[in-house]
Amino acid sequence: MSGREPRIVVIGAGVAGITTAHHLQEAGFTDFVVLEKGDDVGGVWYWNHYPGLTCDVPSQIYQFAFAPKADWSRIWAPGAEIQRYHRDVVEQFGLADRIRCGVEVVSADFDDESGEWTVTTAAGEVHVADFVICATGVLHNPAYPDIPGIDSFDGPVVHTARWDDDLETDGRSVAVIGTGSTGVQVVSALQPRAASVKHFVRSPQWILWAPMRLPQIPGSAAFFRAVPGALDALHRALLSASGILVDVVTKPTWRRRAVQRYARLSLRAQVGAGALRDRLTPDYEPLCKRQVLSGTYYRALKADNAELVTDGIERIDAGGLVTADGRRHDVDVIVLATGFRAHDYMRPMEITGRDGIALDDVWSEGPRAYRMTAIPGFPNLFTVLGPNSPTGSISLQHSSSKTASYIVAWLERFRAGTVDRVEVTGAATDEFNAQVAEAMEPTVWNTGCNSWYQTGLGVDLWPFDRRTLDAMLSAPIDEHFTITSA
Ligand code: N01
Numbered sequence: 001m002s003g004r005e006p007r008i009v010v011i012g013a014g015v016a017g018i019t020t021a022h023h024l025q026e027a028g029f030t031d032f033v034v035l036e037k038g039d040d041v042g043g044v045w046y047w048n049h050y051p052g053l054t055c056d057v058p059s060q061i062y063q064f065a066f067a068p069k070a071d072w073s074r075i076w077a078p079g080a081e082i083q084r085y086h087r088d089v090v091e092q093f094g095l096a097d098r099i100r101c102g103v104e105v106v107s108a109d110f111d112d113e114s115g116e117w118t119v120t121t122a123a124g125e126v127h128v129a130d131f132v133i134c135a136t137g138v139l140h141n142p143a144y145p146d147i148p149g150i151d152s153f154d155g156p157v158v159h160t161a162r163w164d165d166d167l168e169t170d171g172r173s174v175a176v177i178g179t180g181s182t183g184v185q186v187v188s189a190l191q192p193r194a195a196s197v198k199h200f201v202r203s204p205q206w207i208l209w210a211p212m213r214l215p216q217i218p219g220s221a222a223f224f225r226a227v228p229g230a231l232d233a234l235h236r237a238l239l240s241a242s243g244i245l246v247d248v249v250t251k252p253t254w255r256r257r258a259v260q261r262y263a264r265l266s267l268r269a270q271v272g273a274g275a276l277r278d279r280l281t282p283d284y285e286p287l288c289k290r291q292v293l294s295g296t297y298y299r300a301l302k303a304d305n306a307e308l309v310t311d312g313i314e315r316i317d318a319g320g321l322v323t324a325d326g327r328r329h330d331v332d333v334i335v336l337a338t339g340f341r342a343h344d345y346m347r348p349m350e351i352t353g354r355d356g357i358a359l360d361d362v363w364s365e366g367p368r369a370y371r372m373t374a375i376p377g378f379p380n381l382f383t384v385l386g387p388n389s390p391t392g393s394i395s396l397q398h399s400s401s402k403t404a405s406y407i408v409a410w411l412e413r414f415r416a417g418t419v420d421r422v423e424v425t426g427a428a429t430d431e432f433n434a435q436v437a438e439a440m441e442p443t444v445w446n447t448g449c450n451s452w453y454q455t456g457l458g459v460d461l462w463p464f465d466r467r468t469l470d471a472m473l474s475a476p477i478d479e480h481f482t483i484t485s486a
Helices: 015-026 079-092 179-190 221-225 230-241 243-250 253-268 274-281 295-304 395-415 426-440 466-472
Strands: 008-011 032-038 099-101 105-110 117-121 126-128 131-134 157-159 171-175 196-200 306-309 313-316 320-323 327-332 333-336 350-352 381-383 421-424 480-483
Touching: 008 105, 008 117, 015 032, 015 079, 015 395, 079 274, 105 426, 117 131, 117 320, 131 395, 171 179, 179 421, 196 320, 221 230, 230 243, 243 253, 243 320, 253 274, 253 295, 274 295, 274 306, 313 333, 395 466
Parallel strands: 008 032, 008 131, 032 099, 105 350, 131 381, 157 333, 171 196, 171 333, 196 306
Antiparallel strands: 105 117, 117 126, 313 320, 320 327, 421 480
16 A cells, blocks of 8 residues: 555666665655665676776766766776776765665566565565666676587686686787677777787677777866866766767768768778778668777787687687688687677566566567556566667666656655556557657668667667657656556
């Protein structure tokens, strides 16, 4: 029964979970816990610590609006600094007591009778809740390639998202498989000190030249401390400016063509005409996949100890890799920069909703939700950064914050006693997904490429602008939900 403090379980303490916890705290909710499978907060910034990890979004945008930081060391901050920031925010805003790290949720089951969720952890601990908020992220399940013989390799095989900090790569021969943002960063970082680096590229990427090590203007931290409101103003200005990115990816205008020209120029200017450039030239439009930025990759690849391998990997044996042309590539270490199972969302957690419906069945053809946050059949369960979240265009901190406020609006109604159970309708979900499909048509993601943006159901991104996101999450529309109250 509502009319009391709701018991809330938030799953995940990355960007989405920290934002949610902050919103819950600000709204005065007292009975909530955040369960995090990692041994620390930070989400992707906890799990990823491979050499060369840098954020490809300017730090003044890649931060929480409620916790602006004046003294980022660089415009594109290194991973370790971003991870420290998340830890600091949790401490500074008194959220640490709410978060339990090292606690992996394995299942969440809804009970039709009581309207309660039972959340069970890997250790067998049980939490009973009125609401479950899944802030489990998008890129948290590493994708391991199914290459014959991979287990027979005699040396270390490491996925970048599970990097072993004791792994020695200096002076050794290293194979890196995969050329998304991660592969490009890791090749650039390992090449100067490795004996050799072979980069196995199945499909080349467009790589925009960018000065990733660009430092901040000296004295900026002192300036921001001295001028009240300046940091906040910069944050807002950058957020507005990032609207240009939304325009570029969603509308086929001159802006998009200009960035695409720049992508082609980035390759031409750094790699002379010839076989290497041909092998590095993608067969799809720039920006179709998540854009990779690097100022160092092509230089690293052209070094004497580096080699681009574009023949497919046929198998791996004890000594190394064998490619389709029959060549052997003996190496000491294999690095898998092979990405993530991006569309698993909260899985492998087993989630069972109303009438025993399993999320795995509901999403058997691909993940679908209403406005990124609600799923028919799963009452009193919300997602933050769920399906169609704007991972390719809009600040995730902003999107998380809007979603968290939207969820808080429902929780307040529970606390006030006007809502016991709330479930989005199938019709509203279908209508939203039809809008998404239509808006996806002119986007650059729809121009013919394969990437982690695609699911069986199409492109899993946000095809609208930020204003539409804000409007869609400004307040719940009752007609889109089945609402039960005592
Ligand atoms: O993963 P990806 P990622 N044999 O999926 C290849 C964010 N991020 O970890 O294209 C050979 O992009 C696969 O090849 P193909 C960012 O949003 C951000 O690099 O399928 N190759 C592809 O080249 C990014 O987009 C930062 O043919 C195989 C690669 O592996 C997202 O994370 C830094 C293979 C996977 O690329 C994911 O990036 C890093 C196989 N069997 C990441 N299987 C920032 O800077 C897969 N591949 C914030």
